[in-house]
Amino acid sequence: MRDREAPASTDTSDPVAALLDWHASATDEQKKLIGILCRGAFAMALGDQSEHEPRPLDKVILDFRNRQLAQRIIADDSQRIYITYGAAHLPGVLASLQAADPGWQITTVKWMRGMATPEHLEGALPSMP
Numbered sequence: 001m002r003d004r005e006a007p008a009s010t011d012t013s014d015p016v017a018a019l020l021d022w023h024a025s026a027t028d029e030q031k032k033l034i035g036i037l038c039r040g041a042f043a044m045a046l047g048d049q050s051e052h053e054p055r056p057l058d059k060v061i062l063d064f065r066n067r068q069l070a071q072r073i074i075a076d077d078s079q080r081i082y083i084t085y086g087a088a089h090l091p092g093v094l095a096s097l098q099a100a101d102p103g104w105q106i107t108t109v110k111w112m113r114g115m116a117t118p119e120h121l122e123g124a125l126p127s128m129p
Contacts, residue, residue, distance in 0.1 A: 070096035
């Protein structure tokens, strides 16, 4: 049952714009569900993270984002930088930074799981023990 209808998108030819319009009008519960579905779809699109062959989405997810992040870091004049990014980005970002200036180095790395099974649910996700 829906409490309210999502407003019609101003650009019906763009499914992303329509989805964002719908999300903007969703209830808090619907937004939580949308987030769960998006994370699941993203995880399925990425596939097995242990693969060593390049994946079709790597050009966008890794290469493009690595270049953009490296450019932003280079443009920043701060002495210390804290970055939260996925582990697969580290080699590419560091290579881009060192290509611009060989003095770039990593001084600290801390790892944490970015997405985990929600604590309030019982059971386990198939890929998580």
